[in-house]
Amino acid sequence: MSRFPRDFFARDTLQVARDLLGRVLVRVLDGERLSGRIVEVEAYIGEDDLASHARFGRTPRNEAMYGPPGHAYVYQIYGLHHCLNIVTGPEGFPAAVLIRALEPLEGLERMRERRGVADPTLLTSGPARLCQAMGIDRRLDKADMCALDAALFVEAGVPVPDEQMATGPRVGVQGDQRARTAPWRFCLRGHPCVSRPRTRDY
DNA sequence: GGATCGATCGGCT
DNA sequence: GCCGATCGATCCG
DSSP states (O other), X not given: OOBOOHHHHHSOHHHHXXXXXXXXXXXXXXXXXXXXXXXXXXXXXXXXOTTSGGGGOOOTTTHHHHSXXXXXXXXXXXXXXXXXXEEOSSTTSOEEEEEEEEEEEEOHHHHHHHHTOOOGGXXXXXXXXXXXXXXXXXXXXXXXXXXXXXXXXXXXXOOOOGGGEEEEOOTTOOSSHXXXXXXXXXXXXXXXXXXXXXXXXX
16 A cells, blocks of 8 residues: 655656556545545646646645645635645645546445435546545645545556556636646546546547 | 536635 | 636537
């Protein structure tokens, strides 16, 4: 059960994003393990990335992105959803990887209760869906995912060979042309749990 | 299958 | 005051 150390997350953000595919996100909730294989992620890199919450500089909300790698950045959106990022790169530089979709592995029954749906491909196939399934909210913002007693962490799983990986523009990003087109989304080609399967050539 | 819309509220240019 | 790194329901063809 190899829990990833901080060094894994301290590397270049695009490298970490790619390398997170196939790994296992684990949430310990009420003493029970809920887990899923990471099948889709997006990178948000620096204040110059106009799609990033760090584009206006350091604020109370995005503070975690400026902190040490291997910590969670959890934010609320549209007043009702949560999204989970893992902070990457050197401390002081705001960057993170958004976890967009999982293939559920452990704790499916609990996830079904929390989500109110039975279909496994609908349990964790979206950034807010996986947070609801795993009980992730702002209380986990800035949580250290490398601590021994962490309730949220990443295990080694099985890395994904390049030929099974697809790359493309990030979902839900509008405005600035560079931000819109940067190929900073990574997913498992054709996997049923990816959040937006059949748009474009995924 | 695709387009559209409402929910709901914290953070901010 | 405006708007969002979303989701699910609804309507249409």
